[in-house]
Amino acid sequence: MNITQEKTDDLNAIVTVKISPDDYQEKVNKTIKDQAKKMKLPGFRPGMVPPAHVKKTYGKSILVEEINTLLSESLNNYIQQNEIEILGQPLPKEEDNNFNWDYNDEFVFNYELGLAPEVDVEFTSKDKLTQYNIKVDEETLASRTKSIRRSYGKMTNPEAVADGDVIFGEFIQLSADGSVLENGINVTTSLRLDAVKDAKILKSLIGLKKNDVIDSFDLVTAVDDEKLLAKILKLEDEDPIIPKSNFKLTVKNINRLEEADLNQEFFDKLFGEGTVKTEEEFKAKITEELETMMAQDADKKLAADLYKYGSEKANMPLPNDFLKRWLKIANKEVTDEELEKGYEDFAKNLRWTLVENKIMKDHKIEIKYEDVYQLAKARLDAQFRMYSPQPLSEEQLGQYTAQFMQDKENANRIFDEVKAQKVFDYLKTVITLDKKDITYNKFQELY
Template sequence: MNITQEKINDLSAIVTVKITPEDYQEKVNKTIKDQAKKMKLPGFRPGMVPPAHVKKMYGKSILVEEINALLSDSVNNYIQQNEIEILGQPLPKEDEGSFNWDFNDEFVFNYELGLAPKVDLEFSAEDKLTQYIIKVDEETLASRIKNIRRSYGKMTNPDVVADGDVVFGEFIQLNNDGSVFEGGINVTTSLRLDIVKDATALKSLIGLKKDDVVESFDLVTAVDDEKQLIKILKLDEENPIIPTSKFKLTVKNINRLEESDLNQEFFDKLFGAGTVTTEEEFRVKITEELESMMTQDAERRLAADLYKYGSEKADMALPDAFLKRWLEISNKDISDEELEKGYDDFAKNLRWTLVENKIVKDQKLEIKYEDVYQMAKARLEGQFKMYSPQGLTEEQLGQYTAQFLQEKENANRIFDEVKAQKVFDHLKTVFTLEQKEIDYNKFLELQ
């Protein structure tokens, strides 16, 4: 076998593989003999099918299989041994000729390679980013405390609707003249006042009592949120038709979630027996919780800003034509329009991946299995806590993590996350980070 490489330019090359009969005949003949021993054919005793008969019937398909396996191994080994940095996978040339697939043929295959560009990008203290320090303002703290108290509160049915209540009522669709729309929407459902965005509509609901009727209520304008309207009106989620007409609303019931009292029972439910005993200690705990959440939010923002800054600075050329062809072959269902539309983001991510790989190599950043395991464990623990406050035991969580990482796709994804985190941690020591205090509400406006 002979493998040669012809470099077309800095971003592409052709690898030519010449395979002679000496390279494949022994393997093909062995496979034919092995198949003959296992094959069951009419007229022959099991294991007694003549190899010549197998070769006549299935020889070409066996030859094709062995040549393809030989090709794949040879090209991959050649790339690894010669330390060729490629993007995507080698692709057979589109103008490749056809073969007779005879057992004494010499085969010549040509593969296109997309070569990784040289990454010259360096970062220094001259590269600057804003690192936000989010403050826990009184409004945010009060909102968080209110939500927690409501989560542990009790449901009541007051006589009169107030802001924040839930109106349970009958909604009947109307014509433009105010008459009932025959065959229209008629549902008994709940409307949360906290999602009513229109001030006029909200005002018309506050003060209503059970059995009160609003003859003409503009629900669509009141809510102005397609997802919420689909849920309220129980529409088909696949093909929802949002009505433009108004509704007759009859109040059937009023629900209110009363806030839990700030007492010892409430504190113990939240933090465990005796951990918190006063309202002041409770506020301190919630403030610490918010500060932790906001630190994570600020870190995510910094990571996103760093990626945006770095990927824009990483403007190295890529073998675009090759990569588009590779993406098209790898994703059979992708349309030309989808490919063109998504390619810029793909290329940006790829450039940044090349930068990350260079930083990992230059800085000798180690990515150990323990790092991958711990991150996967933390991710799974967070997911389980969303559905069960009790969580899992350490032993159970460890078993789930080990099972999770046995899936190659999961392991690769977490590996990439660990790599990204290590690169991010390194770059934070390189960049000049200009700290800026900001209120949480103002921070949210940056998103």
């Protein structure tokens, strides 16, 4: 076998693989003999099918399979042994498909390679980014406290609607002249006042009582969220059409979630018996929880800023034409328009991946299986806690994690997360971080 490489430019190459009869005949003949011993064909005793008959009947398909296996193995070995950094996968040249597939033929295959560019991106103390230290302000603390108290509160039915209540009412669709639309929407459903974004409409709902009627209610303007409107109106179509007409609203009931009292029973439910005993200790616990969450948010912001900054530094060229052909072959359902629209984001991600790989290699940053396992375990633990307040036992969580990691796609995704975190942690020690205090509300405005 003879394998050669010819660079067409710095980012593209052609690899030629020549396979002679000496490379495949022995394997093909052995496969034919093995098949003959296993085949059950009419007119022959089991295991007594003549190899010549197998060769005549199935020889070409066996030859094709053996050549393809040999080709794949040899091409991959060549790339690895010669340490050729490729992007995507080798693409066979279309003109290489015209073979007679005879047993004494020499086969020549040509493959296009997209070569990884040289990564010349360095990070030093001259690179500066802002690292935010998010402060827990009184407004954020009050909002979080209210949310927790409502979660443990009880439902009541007050006499009149107040801000934050839920109106349970009948919505009847109207025609343009204000009359009831024949065969229009008629549903009894819930409308949360915190979903009403129009201040004027919200004010008109405050003070309504059971059995009150609004003759013409502009629900679409009030909510201004198509997904939520579809849910309120119980439109179950995959792509529902939201009506632009008004509705007659009749209040059937008013629901209010009262906040739990700040007492010992509430503290014990939330933190465990005796852990928190006063309102001051409760606020301190909530503040600590918020600070942890905000530190994570600040880290996410820094990571996003670092990615954006690093991606702009990593402006190395790519074999774009090759990559587009490879993406088209790998994703046959993608249209040319979709490919062109999404290619720049793909190229940006690819460049940053090359930068990450270089940092990992240059600074000998290792990823151990335990790192990947523990992150997968933490992700699953957080997911289960969303649906059940009772955490899984260590044994159960370990079993779920092991099962989760058996899926190659899951394992690769978590591996990439670990790699990104390790590179992020390293770069934080290299670049200059200008630390800046900021309130949570102001921090949210940065997005």
